[in-house]
Amino acid sequence: MSDKTDATRASDVAFIKALAELLDSNDLTEIQVKREYGENDWLNVRVARGGVMVQAPMQMAAPQMLAxxxxxxxxxxxxxxxxxxxxxxxxxxxxxxxxxxxxxxxxxxxxxxxxxxxxxxxxxxxxxxxxxxxxxxxxxxxxxxxxxxxxxxxxxxxxxxxxxxxxxx
Missing domain, CATH: 2.40.50.100 (RNA polymerase II/Efflux pump adaptor protein, barrel-sandwich hybrid domain)
Structure with a gap:
């Protein structure tokens, strides 16, 4: 995941904010979207009332990141x-x-x-x-x-x- 550029990260943040606004403006309780960038490079986002969770592809070091x-x-x-x-x-x-x-x-x-x-x-x-x-x-x-x-x-x-x-x- 360290090969992600700042532009890609900024795009991901904007994407998540847009999903949150969509959730709010349409009075939804949950939205889930998978955005694929290439092989073994994707962003899976689930936005739900009460919290936002972003999940990256699981790797051996991932549990520490989820602390x-x-x-x-x-x-x-x-x-x-x-x-x-x-x-x-x-x-x-x-x-x-x-x-x-x-x-x-x-x-x-x-x-x-x-x-x-x-x-x-x-x-x-x-x-x-x-x-x-x-x-x-x-x-x-x-x-x-x-x-x-x-x-x-x-x-x-x-x-x-x-x-x-x-x-x-």
Whole structure:
């Protein structure tokens, strides 16, 4: 993907913005388009109310690129959240959120051992679960090392962009 030019990237951004405007102006809930540039070079875009997901061709390094973006919580917020665990789990310090719309799988295949369980120690980058989006299995890595405190989703459940998946402290 590093051979993409700035002009191609700018064109992709303009294309995604146009799709979002089309979604809004026609009161649609979702648009999905595949734009092919050549062999092994394409852009697959799905724009849905509540989030935008852009998917590039899967490569071995792709799971790291799909890592959830979780902002570090200030110390005061972390202390108050630890004292009061009620509230929105997505706002909890250590929350791992979904980077895309899809279906969650807690293990690699049906009947196998889950990637993690409550109480497990995880290393940064360790696979926590899989989110299937557009028939592509996306491994979701741990954004930091810690202990799995809560798993907030069930195996096979649909998730939205930004939905809390688990809490690691």
């Amino acid at each position: 959830p973006q979780v902002a570090p919580a200030p110390a005061a917020a972390a202390a108050s959240a630890a004292a009061a665990p009620t509230g929105d789990p997505a706002q909890a310090p250590g929350a791992v959120t979904s980077p895309m719309v899809g279906t969650v799988y807690l293990q690699a295949e049906p009947g196998s051992k889950p990637f993690v369980a409550v109480g497990d120690q995880v290393a940064e980058g360790q696979t926590l679960l899989i989110v299937e989006a557009m028939k592509t299995m996306n491994q979701i890595p741990a954004p930091r090392a810690g202990t799995v405190k809560r798993i907030l989703v069930e195996d096979g459940a649909p998730v939205e962009y930004g939905a809390p998946l688990m809490i690691i402290e």
